[in-house]
Amino acid sequence: MPHSDQDHPRALAKRQKRDVVVKSAPGAKKGSAIFAPFRTIGLVSPTNVPFASIPLGKTTFQITTSVGRSLQTYDLKRGLNLVFVTRPQTPADITATYAWKEKVFAAWGEPRNGEPQGLWAFQRGKKAAELQLPVDLDQPIRQILIFGSWIVACALTRVEVFKSATLEHYTTIFPVAAKKGDNKLTGGVCNMPTYLNKIFVGRKDGWVEIWNVSTGKLIYTILPPSPSCGAVTCLQPTPALSLLAVAYSEGPLVIHNVLTDKPALLLHAGTADAPVTSISFRTDGQGAGQDGRKDGVMATATSVGGDVTFWDLNRGGRIMGVLRSAHNPPSNTGSAVRGGISKIEFLPGQPVIMTSGLDNSLKSWIFDESLFSPVPRILHMRSGHAAPVNCLQFLPTDFDGAEAGNKWLLSGGQDRSLWGWSLRRDGQSSELSQGNIRKKAKKIGILASTALGHGPTTTLDDLKAPEITCIASSLNRDGGMGAIPGKQPIWDKGNDKSKPSNAQISGMTGWESVVTAHKNDPWARTWFWGRKRAGRWAFKTGDGSDVSTVAISPCGTFALVGSVGGSLDMFNLQSGRHRQRFPSRLTPAQLRQVKLSQLKSMDKVGQLQTRSSKTSFTPGTGKHTRAVTGIVVDSLNKTVISCSLDGTIKFWDFVTGNLVDVIDWAPMTGIVGCRYHPGNDLIAFACDDHSIRVVDVETKRTIRELWGSGDTINDFCFSDDGRWIVAASQDSVVRVWDLSTSHLIDAFRLEKPCTALAFSSTGEYLAGATQGELGVHIWTNRTLFKHVPTRQISEKEIAQISAPTSSGEGGQGLLEAAFDKESVPDDDDGVVSAPVLDQLNADMMTLSLVPKSRWQTLLHIDLIKQRNKPKEPPKAPEKAPFFLPSVGGGRPDALVPIGGAEAAAADGTVSRLTQLDQTRPQQAFTAKLLAGAESGDYNEFIEHMKGLPPSAADLELRSLSMGEGDDESSNELLHFIRALTSRLVARRDYELTQAWMTVFLRLHFDLVMENESLLKALAVWKEHQEKERDRLDDLVGYCGGVVSFFRSPRT
DSSP states (O other): OOOOTTTOSSOOSSOOOOSOOOOOOTTOOBOOSSEEEEEEESOSSOSSOOOEEEEETTTEEEEEEEOSSSEEEEETTTTSEEEEEOBSOOSSOEEEEEEETTEEEEEEOOGGGTOOOEEEEEETTEEEEEEOOOTTOOSOOOEEEEETTEEEEEOSSOEEEEETTTOOEEEEEOOOOSSTTTTOOSSEEEOOTTOTTEEEEEOTTSOEEEEETTTTEEEEEEOOSSGGGOSEEEEEEOSSTTEEEEEETTSEEEEEETTTTEEEEEEEOOOSSSOOOEEEEOOSSOSBSSSSOBSOEEEEEOTTOOOEEEEEOGGGOEEEEEETTSSOOOOSSOSSSOOOEEEEEEOTTSSEEEEEETTTEEEEEEOOTTTTOSSOEEEEEEEOOSSOEEEEEEOOOSSTTOSHHHHEEEEEETTSOEEEEESSOGGGOEEOBOSOHHHHHHHTTTTSGGGGGGGGGOOSGGGSOOOEEEEEEOOTTBOGGGSSOSOOOSSBOOSOOOSOOOHHHHHHHOBOOEEEEETTOSEEEEEETTTTEEEEEEEEOTTSOOEEEEEEOTTSSEEEEEETTSOEEEEETTTOOEEEESSOOOOHHHHHHHHHHHHHHTSHHHHHHHHHSOOOOOTTOOOOSSOEEEEEEOTTSOEEEEEETTSEEEEEETTTOOEEEEEEOTTTOOEEEEEEETTTTEEEEEETTSOEEEEETTTTEEEEEEOOOSSOEEEEEEOTTSSEEEEEETTSEEEEEETTTTEEEEEEEOSSOEEEEEEOTTSSEEEEEETTOSSEEEEEEGGGTSOOOOOOOOGGGBOBOOOOOTTOTTOOOHHHHHTOSTTSOOTTSSOOOOOOOSOSOTTSOOOOOSOHHHHHHHHTHHHHHHHTSOSSOOOOOOOOOTTSOOSGGGOTTTTSOTTOHHHHHHHTOSOHHHHHHHTHHHHHHHHHHHHHHHHSOOHHHHHHHHHSOHHHHHHHHHTOOOOSTTOGGGOHHHHHHHHHHHHHHTTOOHHHHHHHHHHHHHHHHHHHHHOHHHHHHHHHHHHHHHHHHHHHHHHHHHHHHHHHHHHOTTO
16 A cells, blocks of 8 residues: 655555454455456346436437446437446345436335345436335335426335425325236326326226325326226327327227327237337427328337337328337247347437347437438447357457457357457447348348238347357457458358459458357358458358367467367368368378278287387377367467367377377266467366366376366366466356466355356456356456465355446456455465575575566656656646735745754754654665665665665665765765675675666766776676676576476477
């Protein structure tokens, strides 16, 4: 934590604990020591709570959606850009929202499930007020309505009324039931213009009651047109006075005249299976008629379909058009893929309609006026996955130092979509296009007006690629936005690849960089990451069975496809042609040679020779007998490694396709997945016996076996530096193993099993997808900024924690996680601390414990100061009021007598402590340097120098002086060079010595060149520096040779 230099003149080597922390008993359950929750991405409108909209003047609108326990507000003028996320989170899921003036009201809680309940008001993302609910309220609030001086909260069978001025509870309205259950408020509540203090309540029995909220009395009851209409599903006042639109569960929609109590218009807008649940009226006076210049447009939608129907209410009412698949309808295969429309709303006075769906999307549509069309076109859209996520992968960097490796996260979901999520700017996240789906649908008649009979099951997703199960990517050949310019085919499945592609253009601009495998489909598909669209090729498996896994070579040129039948094929991404099969296909001459070798092997002498010689594999043999579950290409494109459910790991020659080596673990276990880390040349395999085995690629030997998972391993990954393996299993626990010790060093239990994991290439983030949830959780890595003990933990210490939230509340960024007080380990909690030793051996060169950022900052202090230089000079302070006299007339030395500081000190007007404090840092630095010169021991001076911050150290180095004349005892430059030389001779603080000397020479190079004594001292330092440099170079080379010798398979 930052601290004041005045209170602490010397920097502390270790951050002290300022607060009293209650120590936990040994073995107590704790959260994760390594990972801190950050936030959840990918949530826009995942619940059935309708959005709330409010105009901001005449320029824009703000749309607020619910994402569980928080609200997200989007600005329509900025293209639905996210502007606010509410904090704090509500204790339970939000059930209703309403925007009023500058506040957004949110009701939360389900008391029937034992959850707490409340009604909060947020302003600009912060909690502004809280309404006290009645004590006897045991029902969730499903709708909020605010008009005049009233706040109305509609529950299941009762209505609560509050005063909007004081937020006090006013009264409770209980509708009376003719029989049990009929008083259920299925249609919600609404109010109508000019009807003062009146609310309209829709009931299950089809009645619409009119209540006076001021007196709490029932005024009138509107009966349905017929007893068979069913329950009221929606109420919406029309722009015309005294007309109310009422939708019923059996399908009819009635526009009722409240004054005369007679229906003005009866429409069959829905069916018993798909009743109308949302109604909105256009208020800009346009849209109806043949030319679209008349008033009277109504839009209807249902929660069990994705279509929006537009009605012309003139001359008895007719259907103008249908916006097909505005949102995904519910899936017919199950509840995994969400769909349906939760709310539609015309913006007041605008030709724009907003729609939100259960498919986790929010869209705005605009009506064209110049070329009139009764169906709007898309204007803005914010969305995410409509189904749980299957696989995750951080986008690799295209070159060293690139930002893409830590910014973009790829995810494939059960909703047949591939998304790229930006961890830095939410508005840059986008779905990779699969072509003009709506244009294709229009060609086959899905979006035609004659397709109304298709019903709510009509969907555009049938034209998308199947569900994504595996992702592979490499940006080495990605061309960005300019890759393969022009119009190109999408996923060409033609077997005829004889037509040559323009290799010159693709070689200059790049080609596809992402390959995906799909569920129950024999085709693997390519994608352009730079263009955010589908690629040109679709690769079919060699045996025609479904794709099981895919991979891309590190060079980005070849894609490998494995199938559930055991085949393994390689394709060229530039040309789309098949290049190799593993095992390779034999020519007739090779086949005859294989037969001859088989005949020779039948001879006894040949059998003896075969046993004595090294194991060799016949070309064309070695195919996997079961599904291929993992493919890896080494960094040099020499070896292809594949694993399968048959329990074998096979090493193939990349060029010839012949089998080189096999590791057989059958029938002991089957292999369900593999991950490769090119830095340490290790490959990890997840097995169906709940273990992870790590194999050295060069020696082809198992070096680690990691046990402890209580159930099937869903996904796992290496850390960025290859030190850890992070695995998520079906028992809802995420475990972290340390490869050097094989110890389980961290684990935490989630509420639901984690199905996918990914570790960023910079080590900052861990991404995970949870079973049944649409969002992607992000955790930060604490070890980047603080020391985390890596002792072995037991299963008893695994605690259940909550996943990160979309609002980020309770989450921690990198810096917050680094300074989290609760995560600081106690010295007595069972952690075995290493003994503190200055130096293990005098022959060893040791580094300091000073943070790397401190001495690196010192090296670039001038550049940092230049960047932090203010853009404009400081402004003069405002003048004090005339009645306050100026102190000292503006002279800076007004408090010091004219005689100077010495006279003031003699008179006692200036404190001696103040005098000493002004020169304390300079005196300490110089005194310790001169004391070390006299005694020959500079240890105290070096320790003092270590504790100085970069800016203070830079100031001290600049303040070094030559002293008086030729007196070496006062030459601070000379003593400083000797101090660094003594540290170099002692072989300690090697990196600090180099950094300090670099800054010293940069500042005082001219003085050193003019002084003979300084040049001699510097020559001594250079001699020791070259000697240590050569010695370290020899030691590093020797150690590297020894390691290579032991890693070589020949030894």
